[in-house]
Amino acid sequence: MTGDEIDALDDKPLMARIVRFRHETEKGKTRPVVVYTPDPEDAEVTARLIAENRAKNLRNSLGAKYDTAFLNSPMPGQEAVYERLVAWATNPRPDTLVLWGTVGTGKTHAAAAATGVAVSGTGQVPTLVTWEDLADAWMPGDNVSDDLMARRSRTRGKVRDAQVLIIDDMYRRKPSEYTSAELAALLANRQGSGRLTIITTNVASLDTPEGEDFVAAYPFAERVMDRLMDAENIHLTGASLRGRHA
Numbered sequence: 090m091t092g093d094e095i096d097a098l099d100d101k102p103l104m105a106r107i108v109r110f111r112h113e114t115e116k117g118k119t120r121p122v123v124v125y126t127p128d129p130e131d132a133e134v135t136a137r138l139i140a141e142n143r144a145k146n147l148r149n150s151l152g153a154k155y156d157t158a159f160l161n162s163p164m165p166g167q168e169a170v171y172e173r174l175v176a177w178a179t180n181p182r183p184d185t186l187v188l189w190g191t192v193g194t195g196k197t198h199a200a201a202a203a204t205g206v207a208v209s210g211t212g213q214v215p216t217l218v219t220w221e222d223l224a225d226a227w228m229p230g231d232n233v234s235d236d237l238m239a240r241r242s243r244t245r246g247k248v249r250d251a252q253v254l255i256i257d258d259m260y261r262r263k264p265s266e267y268t269s270a271e272l273a274a275l276l277a278n279r280q281g282s283g284r285l286t287i288i289t290t291n292v293a294s295l296d297t298p299e300g301e302d303f304v305a306a307y308p309f310a311e312r313v314m315d316r317l318m319d320a321e322n323i324h325l326t327g328a329s330l331r332g333r334h335a
Contacts, residue, residue, distance in 0.1 A: 160202045167327060174199055177321050178206035185276070185286045185320035189293060194325040196289035200255055204287055208253055213285075216251035220258045223248065227271045248275065252284065259290040266309040273312040280316070294322045 163171035177186055188196040204215050226244035248254060279286045293299035295314040304311045
């Protein structure tokens with residue numbers, strides 16, 4: 090960044106007054122870091138820009154399925170379920186939400202919408218990860234390419250550091266003892282620190298016959314399913330919504 094560019098920034102009330110330089114060891118180079126100091130006289134404009142930036146971050150992190158209006162259009166007969174979903178989103182306690190049901194019942198849409206409401210005004214940016222990517226990142230073994238190893242490391246770091254985490258389609262891939270142990274440890278860490286975790290899954294809650302059958306088939310998943318009994322479990326049912334919320 091040149092001196093003229095710094096002067097140009099300094100002329101703008103909502104732009105930077107300070108530019109410092111930080112050395113990024115991973116990239117082996119130095120880059121300018123702009124520190125913003127909003128003008129107190131522009132508080133209203135600043136608040137609007139912050140709100141717009143948060144909304145943009147939400148859209149970018151939650152993707153095309155993010156639409157809070159989804160919570161206002163429950164399928165007939167599902168009104169009570171959506172009331173529970175809205176109640177959790179406006180006061181997200183317990184800190185873990187599980188949305189379970191068959192394929193196409195709107196779990197991912199509902200998770201994105203509820204997360205958007207839950208973090209509104211907090212400045213927190215959610216992280217969404219699919220079960221396929223998470224399970225792949227946890228795969229043991231060192232005999233992989235450098236690119237794959239780097240991708241797995243990025244995913245693990247992203248999940249570990251997430252302020253708000255959405256795990257989409259938990260156990261969509263056949264569960265393994267290793268991934269179940271990793272998931273149990275992740276949930277224990279996040280619940281212990283009070284960070285929000287939202288999970289969608291086709292697997293039924295453990296207090297149902299279907300959930301008991303799942304644990305009987307995959308006993309190593311019991312730790313995960315048992316821990317999720319402390320979460321807010323919401324069962325989405327009905328006909329497939331595929332195409333209704335494209």
